[in-house]
Amino acid sequence: MLEAAEAGNRLGKEEFKEVVPGLRAGLLNAQFDLRKADFPVIVFVAGDDRLAAGDLVKRLHEWMDARYIDTTVFGDPRPEEVERPRQWRMWRAMPPRGRMAIWAGGLMRMIEARVAGQVDDAALEAWTVHLEALQAELLADGALVVKLFLHTPADEQRARLETAGVGRGGWRVDERDWAMLEANSEARPLVERFLRRTSAPGAPWTVIEATDERHRDVTASRTILDALTARLATPPPESPSAPVEMFSPGPEQATVLASVDLSARLSRADYRKRLEKAQARLHDLALRAREASLPVVLAFEGWDAAGKGGVIRRCTVPLEVGDYRVIPVAAPTTEELRFHYLWRFWRDLPPAGQVVIFDRSWYGRVLVERVEGFATAPAWQRAYDEINDFEAQLVEAGCLVQKFWLHISPDEQMTRFKAREITPYKKYKITDEDYRNRERWGDYEAAVDQMVLRTSTDIAPWHLVSAEDKQNARVEVLETLTAGLKAALKHR
Amino acid sequence: MLEAAEAGNRLGKEEFKEVVPGLRAGLLNAQFDLRKADFPVIVFVAGDDRLAAGDLVKRLHEWMDARYIDTTVFGDPRPEEVERPRQWRMWRAMPPRGRMAIWAGGLMRMIEARVAGQVDDAALEAWTVHLEALQAELLADGALVVKLFLHTPADEQRARLETAGVGRGGWRVDERDWAMLEANSEARPLVERFLRRTSAPGAPWTVIEATDERHRDVTASRTILDALTARLATPPPESPSAPVEMFSPGPEQATVLASVDLSARLSRADYRKRLEKAQARLHDLALRAREASLPVVLAFEGWDAAGKGGVIRRCTVPLEVGDYRVIPVAAPTTEELRFHYLWRFWRDLPPAGQVVIFDRSWYGRVLVERVEGFATAPAWQRAYDEINDFEAQLVEAGCLVQKFWLHISPDEQMTRFKAREITPYKKYKITDEDYRNRERWGDYEAAVDQMVLRTSTDIAPWHLVSAEDKQNARVEVLETLTAGLKAALKHR
Numbered sequence: 001m002l003e004a005a006e007a008g009n010r011l012g013k014e015e016f017k018e019v020v021p022g023l024r025a026g027l028l029n030a031q032f033d034l035r036k037a038d039f040p041v042i043v044f045v046a047g048d049d050r051l052a053a054g055d056l057v058k059r060l061h062e063w064m065d066a067r068y069i070d071t072t073v074f075g076d077p078r079p080e081e082v083e084r085p086r087q088w089r090m091w092r093a094m095p096p097r098g099r100m101a102i103w104a105g106g107l108m109r110m111i112e113a114r115v116a117g118q119v120d121d122a123a124l125e126a127w128t129v130h131l132e133a134l135q136a137e138l139l140a141d142g143a144l145v146v147k148l149f150l151h152t153p154a155d156e157q158r159a160r161l162e163t164a165g166v167g168r169g170g171w172r173v174d175e176r177d178w179a180m181l182e183a184n185s186e187a188r189p190l191v192e193r194f195l196r197r198t199s200a201p202g203a204p205w206t207v208i209e210a211t212d213e214r215h216r217d218v219t220a221s222r223t224i225l226d227a228l229t230a231r232l233a234t235p236p237p238e239s240p241s242a243p244v245e246m247f248s249p250g251p252e253q254a255t256v257l258a259s260v261d262l263s264a265r266l267s268r269a270d271y272r273k274r275l276e277k278a279q280a281r282l283h284d285l286a287l288r289a290r291e292a293s294l295p296v297v298l299a300f301e302g303w304d305a306a307g308k309g310g311v312i313r314r315c316t317v318p319l320e321v322g323d324y325r326v327i328p329v330a331a332p333t334t335e336e337l338r339f340h341y342l343w344r345f346w347r348d349l350p351p352a353g354q355v356v357i358f359d360r361s362w363y364g365r366v367l368v369e370r371v372e373g374f375a376t377a378p379a380w381q382r383a384y385d386e387i388n389d390f391e392a393q394l395v396e397a398g399c400l401v402q403k404f405w406l407h408i409s410p411d412e413q414m415t416r417f418k419a420r421e422i423t424p425y426k427k428y429k430i431t432d433e434d435y436r437n438r439e440r441w442g443d444y445e446a447a448v449d450q451m452v453l454r455t456s457t458d459i460a461p462w463h464l465v466s467a468e469d470k471q472n473a474r475v476e477v478l479e480t481l482t483a484g485l486k487a488a489l490k491h492r
Numbered sequence: 493m494l495e496a497a498e499a500g501n502r503l504g505k506e507e508f509k510e511v512v513p514g515l516r517a518g519l520l521n522a523q524f525d526l527r528k529a530d531f532p533v534i535v536f537v538a539g540d541d542r543l544a545a546g547d548l549v550k551r552l553h554e555w556m557d558a559r560y561i562d563t564t565v566f567g568d569p570r571p572e573e574v575e576r577p578r579q580w581r582m583w584r585a586m587p588p589r590g591r592m593a594i595w596a597g598g599l600m601r602m603i604e605a606r607v608a609g610q611v612d613d614a615a616l617e618a619w620t621v622h623l624e625a626l627q628a629e630l631l632a633d634g635a636l637v638v639k640l641f642l643h644t645p646a647d648e649q650r651a652r653l654e655t656a657g658v659g660r661g662g663w664r665v666d667e668r669d670w671a672m673l674e675a676n677s678e679a680r681p682l683v684e685r686f687l688r689r690t691s692a693p694g695a696p697w698t699v700i701e702a703t704d705e706r707h708r709d710v711t712a713s714r715t716i717l718d719a720l721t722a723r724l725a726t727p728p729p730e731s732p733s734a735p736v737e738m739f740s741p742g743p744e745q746a747t748v749l750a751s752v753d754l755s756a757r758l759s760r761a762d763y764r765k766r767l768e769k770a771q772a773r774l775h776d777l778a779l780r781a782r783e784a785s786l787p788v789v790l791a792f793e794g795w796d797a798a799g800k801g802g803v804i805r806r807c808t809v810p811l812e813v814g815d816y817r818v819i820p821v822a823a824p825t826t827e828e829l830r831f832h833y834l835w836r837f838w839r840d841l842p843p844a845g846q847v848v849i850f851d852r853s854w855y856g857r858v859l860v861e862r863v864e865g866f867a868t869a870p871a872w873q874r875a876y877d878e879i880n881d882f883e884a885q886l887v888e889a890g891c892l893v894q895k896f897w898l899h900i901s902p903d904e905q906m907t908r909f910k911a912r913e914i915t916p917y918k919k920y921k922i923t924d925e926d927y928r929n930r931e932r933w934g935d936y937e938a939a940v941d942q943m944v945l946r947t948s949t950d951i952a953p954w955h956l957v958s959a960e961d962k963q964n965a966r967v968e969v970l971e972t973l974t975a976g977l978k979a980a981l982k983h984r
Contacts, residue, residue: 024917054813062805063917066851067820075814078843079571105814171772172810280663313554318664321546322567322597328559335827351570359558425516425555428524 001195002188005151005209009219016214023221024063030228031068034098037232039142040339041100043224046107047150048184048191049157051172052210056150057104059217060224070095074106083295083352085393086127087134091346096338097142111190115183124190126396128197133389135203140382141340144231145203148220149195150210157181202236255449260407262468264476271471275314278478283318285485286355290323292492293352295399298481299361302406303444304434305416306467307474311406312357314474315481324355329364341365341375341383342390349394361403362387366451371443384454391460400488401460404477405448406467410441493687494680497643497701501711508706515713516555522720523560526590529724531634532831533592535716538599539642540676540683541649543664544702548642549596551709552716562587566598575787575844577885578619579626583838588830589634603682607675616682618888620689625881627695632874633832636723637695640712641687642702649673694728747941749956752899756958756968763963767806770970775810777977778847782815784984785844787891790973791853794898795936796926797908798959799966803898804849806966807973811847821852833857833867833875834882841886854879855895858943863935876946883952892980893952896969897940898959902933 034041043060047053057071072093081089095101110127113119138145152160158181164173195205206223210216266274289296298315300308316324327348336344342362350356365383369375375383394401408416417434420426437444456462463480467473526533535552539545549563564585573581587593602619605611630637644652650673656665687697698715702708758766781788790807792800808816819840828836834854842848857875861867867875886893900908909926912918929936948954955972959965 021916025919028917028920057813058805058808061818062801065920066818067822071817073814171775283663309554313550316550321549322565325563326553326558330559424513425520427517428520428557 001192001205001207002151005207006153007209008211009209009215010212011214011218013214016218019218020063023218023225026225026229027064027221030225030232031064031100033232034100034228035068036098038097039144039231039235040095040097040138041144041146041228041231042095042138043100043102044107044145044147045102045104045150045220046148047152047210048108048180048187049150049152049210050177050180052150052152052213052216053104055213056148056210056216056220057102060102060221063217063221064100069100069102071102071104073104074109080351083293084349085397085399087130087393088346088349090134091343094339094343096335098338107194108187108191111187111194112183114190115187128194130389130393132198132200133386135198135200137340137342137382137386137389139200139202139236140378142236143340144227146224146227147198147203147205148223149205149207150216150220151207152210154181154185156211157184255445256452257405257407257445257448257464260464260466262407262409262412262466264466264472265469266471266475268471271475274475275471275478278475278482279314279318281482282315282478282485285482285489286319286323288489289355289400289485290320290353292489294485294488294492295350295352295397296355296485296488297350297394297399297401298355298357299363299401299403300357300359300406301361301363301367301404302465302467303408303413304437305413305420306406306408307470308359308406310470311404311465311467311474311477312359314478315357319355323353324357325350326357326359329358329360341369342386345390350399362390363403363451363455366454367444367447370447371440384451387455388457391455391457395459400484402463402481402484403455403460404463404465404480405452406465406473408467410438412468413438493684493697493699494643497641497699498645499701500703501701501707502704503706503710505706508710511710512555515710515717518717518721519556519713522717522724523556523592525724526592526720527560528590530589531636531723531727532587532589532630533636533638533720533723534587534630535592535594536599536637536639537594537596537642537712538640539644539702540600540672540679541642541644541702542669542672544642544644544708545596547705548640548702548708548712549594552594552713555709555713556592561592561594563594563596565596566601572843575785576841577889577891579622579885580838580841582626583835586831586835588827590830599686600679600683603679603686604675606682607679620686622881622885624690624692625878627690627692629832629834629874629878629881631692631694631728632870634728635832636719638716638719639690639695639697640715641697641699642708642712643699644702646673646677648703649676747937748944749897749899749937749940752956752958754899754901754904754958754960756964757961758963758967760963763967766967767963767970770967770974771806771810773974774807774970774977777974777981778811778815780981781847781892781977782812782845784981786977786980786984787842787844787889788847788977788980789842789850789886789891789893790847791850791855791893791895792898793852793855793859793896794957794959795900795905796929797905797912798898798900799962800851800898802962803896803957803959803966803969804851806970807849815845816847816849817842818849818851821850821856833861834878837882842891853895854882855943855947858946859936859939862939863932876943879947880949883947883949887951890984892976894955894973894976895947895952896955896957896972897944898957898965900959902930904960905930 045053045056057073061069061071070093072089074089077086077089090103090106093101093103110119110124114121114124135145157177161173161177161181195207199205206219208216208219208223300312302308312326316326325348332341332344345358345362348356348358365375365387366380370380391401417430420430452462452464463477465473465476465480537545537548546565549565553561553563562585564581566581569578569581582595582598585593585595602611602616606613606616627637649669653665653669653673687699691697698711700708700711700715792804794800804818808818817840824833824836837850837854840848840850857867857879858872862872883893909922912922944954944956955969957965957968957972
């Protein structure tokens with residue numbers, strides 16, 4: 001793949017002078033149109049030439065309007081980044097719809113680490129798989145992804161280093177460049193494989209010969225301009241919808257939820273005893289989790305009035321206030337809608353030793369958004385895989401992930417709605433919408449069913465909690481949580 | 493001050509049951525109204541009782557709608573926080589207009605550190621001064637600040653600890669509580685002084701006896717509700733405007749800018765030589781700055797077409813792409829307008845070893861916003877002190893701060909405007925507004941004059957750069973920057 005960029009491409013000074021003004025005007029116009037568009041642009045700049053990537057980024061800032069570009073150069077991971085999955089910093093740098101991001105650096109680092117023997121093949125493979133998944137998610141969400149790989153043949157780099165110090169700017173190269181040059185040649189087969197693996201329809205790598213600056217800058221800019229112009233003119237086709245899966249199971253078909261024993265009840269005395277014991281244990285385990293730098297992510301889903309709030313409070317009482325955060329998840333805000341739906345959850349991931357509790361979660365995509373039609377069928381159908389990949393990244397980064405569905409019967413829900421109506425400070429919790437949602441109980445049941453089937457994985461299983469009796473639900477969740485923490489701490 | 497909260501206040505179970513529903517309904521309604529209001533609410537929860545503060549926060553989450561509260565518990569500073577001024581994490585947790593934040597923890601930490609001998613009196617004093625300044629800024633910006641201090645008399649705390657383990661929830665106390673109890677009694681005079689110092693008109697401390705939970709929760713909630721209700725009903729008076737200072741100096745009055753020698757010129761050869769030398773030195777110093785974990789903040793201001801972009805590019809060429817960020821500052825976005833004007837600049841402060849270059853800056857407040865009337869007279873008049881405090885915090889946190897004003901004559905500006913008109917890719921840079929701005933040259937001159945007089949401090953002086961000759965400007969800035977870096981590195 002890289003040979004194509006060793007042909008000795010150059011661009012003459014005169015030709016350069018001729019094409020640049022038009023190119024710049026085109027870029028500025030396209031940038032202007034992008035501001036009103038409903039998709040984000042991500043330009044990856046990678047390569048085997050440290051100086052070329054930096055110079056190109058500067059040139060792009062010069063030729064475009066830098067105010068409308070969010071550039072991130074991924075260097076050595078910062079402390080807060082080391083504590084999260086590798087992709088966390090990419091999600092933090094994610095541009096909203098209508099903006100362009102340039103992402104430089106970072107991509108070659110994993111390959112360099114493999115060459116240096118710091119990571120093994122499995123780690124390199126997992127990283128590649130997650131990157132492919134990220135790319136697919138962004139493309140499916142409408143993003144324009146432009147990928148530039150700057151290649152300078154090893155001979156050229158060597159020649160440049162050997163004459164460094166002779167010409168102007170000689171201070172820019174040093175022994176690190178020599179080290180990179182050596183590593184580059186060893187890394188070449190890995191780089192080639194990486195480029196092939198991550199060249200997807202709609203997001204191929206453009207390999208650019210970086211030896212000649214004028215050729216490099218014009219080719220890179222033109223690639224961006226062409227891609228952006230084409231995308232502004234023609235929206236990509238919505239990814240083909242999978243055949244719509246059965247929505248409502250017939251009455252004869254048992255759902256996963258039917259397996260939950262709603263008759264589970266706890267006496268007041270048993271409840272007090274087991275709650276107290278589980279909370280004491282949680283207090284102790286949480287302190288150990290903090291010491292062990294274990295991050296914890298809990299997701300709570302369930303029927304309206306199933307008692308999520310009460311359960312969450314019983315879980316937080318034993319935690320130190322500084323050690324946890326509860327994230328109540330409502331309908332996305334206008335700002336959040338400008339990003340991929342997973343963006344806001346990535347943003348709130350815990351640092352090492354902290355607990356984040358999501359009161360409703362990313363599963364909204366395959367629950368309320370599916371049932372109410374807020375997400376298209378292709379969108380929610382691909383979400384199962386996207387969610388599994390997201391959770392896999394969390395677990396691989398050392399995070400404990402637990403997911404709870406709080407289950408009650410329609411009758412119990414109605415009883416609780418009625419009770420809320422007459423409690424002044426609970427009244428606001430109950431709206432006409434809650435009653436309307438009840439009419440779609442069967443649709444939600446089918447959605448929950450499929451959610452559990454598709455996303456209950458070995459590493460992040462669903463816990464279906466019998467919540468018909470609130471006391472039982474609280475104890476069941478607390479005991480599941482402490483068991484999970486205990487097991488996770490064993491592996492630290 | 494604390495004796496007032498040692499009177500043995502309690503609230504009976506019956507009375508509690510009677511008042512709570514109304515209180516909760518009131519809080520929920522006030523929260524609802526706040527969502528449409530144009531001010532933010534910050535509730536500080538501090539105190540000498542670890543458990544009480546945590547329990548109160550949980551109670552507030554229970555009684556209000558937690559989805560509309562941004563709670564931050566400031567624990568031990570995280571790595572990314574240690575690298576910035578102490579207030580950085582508060583600005584990161586800042587609520588926008590229409591939202592409520594609860595800030596718990598953190599405030600007592602500095603006093604505890606003083607008691608433990610980890611910081612000296614000067615550090616405690618500086619911290620208090622900056623906190624007072626922050627409070628004044630937020631109040632002036634319209635924020636509602638509610639400050640709750642939970643006090644449990646030492647005897648009560650001791651009794652609680654001694655009987656711990658006997659009753660339910662005994663697992664919640666441990667040896668840390670004993671240590672805190674000891675420190676608390678030593679800290680008491682410091683706490684009293686701190687509470688007095690930071691009790692400002694419009695933001696007094698409410699000291700609440702925390703011995704009795706019911707009394708504590710009801711008093712705290714009522715304080716919040718009363719403050720919020722009053723604020724929603726009556727906007728605070730705009731802080732009185734200082735007498736408007738002279739706006740345009742007469743022609744006879746020399747301005748600071750008149751002292752800049754616009755005749756400074758560099759020959760092509762001199763330029764090349766000095767630029768090359770300064771860039772090589774910058775390259776070297778920047779690597780040392782990274783190793784020394786020195787953060788650097790550069791702010792560039794100047795007349796339209798003074799050449800800021802070109803100067804900034806000459807500064808970034810010698811830097812590694814991952815070591816710096818250029819932040820182009822345009823008019824604030826809708827989202828940014830929901831915050832205090834300094835918020836967006838706090839957000840972009842560099843971590844240790846990084847350079848952040850602001851292309852235009854927080855000085856917009858006393859330049860364009862003043863001259864064009866986007867900021868009220870009281871707002872821009874208080875901005876000088878706010879900015880000085882902001883920069884003092886940066887410098888105290890070990891940051892190198894440099895500020896450049898690029899100066900040109902009106903004639904030179906016109907020449908450059910005309911040149912831009914005929915360059916295709918520069919055309920977009922020139923609008924009718926640019927010509928309109930020229931008409932207010934005198935007003936801007938007066939604003940610059942006052943800006944320099946009020947904000948050129950020992951620790952962060954203004955550098956007035958002769959930019960009539962672009963080459964001279966570039967070399968002048970680069971040489972100032974390298975001299976500054978060299979001096980700053982000496983102190984590391």
